Amino acid sequence: MGRVRSRAGRTGAIQMTTAYIGRRRQGELVVTRRPEDTELTPDRSFELVNHSPSGFEVGYRGSGPAQLACALLLDYYDDEQFAREHYIAFRNQVVSQLECDSAAVCWHLPGEEIDAAMAALTDDVVALADGGRPSPTLPENWRTVSRPDRRVFQRADRDHYIVLGDGTDEWLVVLRSQGDRAYPAPLAHRTVAEDADVEQVIQELAEESNDLIEPPEGEH
Incomplete structure (x- = not known):
């Protein structure tokens, strides 16, 4: 890039x-x-x-x-x-x-x-989940974003992100929403053993995000 x-x-x-x-x-x-x-x-x-x-x-x-x-x-x-x-x-x-x-x-x-x-600005994403490329394993409205410290996936039509964190003995996969907050709020998360199919968990959270019906702004 x-x-x-x-x-x-x-x-x-x-x-x-x-x-x-x-x-x-x-x-x-x-x-x-x-x-x-x-x-x-x-x-x-x-x-x-x-x-x-x-x-x-x-x-x-x-x-x-x-x-x-x-x-x-x-x-x-x-x-x-x-x-x-x-x-x-x-x-x-x-x-x-x-x-x-x-x-x-x-x-x-x-x-x-x-x-x-x-x-x-550059296309290289190093600090935030900006841009990214389509993934063959995720729904078409999701992109894979490269970061040096973790894997991040961005939903193209909502401020939703999936962050894959590398723990000691397991993966922590978190679905977040930026919304109007300075820091992304967690919507859902999964802990997955390192030898498990983490790609499947990422797909599940992407689908969960797509299925969410967000309330109108101000109704929280």
């Missing part, structure tokens, strides 16, 4: 003038694309991932910021595969750092800053 390259986007000269601004409207985060002054909605990004039916957010690593990150990359680069592969890393590095607490313009994100951020 190589370094993410700065992408040409729709048209070079026009794209360089593009910027996104955020403000609050009755408590809701509203994002506007300049110079067109058109409102960016999550509708198109819902076709790729559905992290936050209630809309966009910023300032932390959660569902609302993940939806915004996907929408920004999709709108700016007009490339579904690129947005799908890199929105989590973009959320973690950029969207989680934005702040918005008032009706005035809270943040301003020029296109060149998006390009600079993406050029600085």
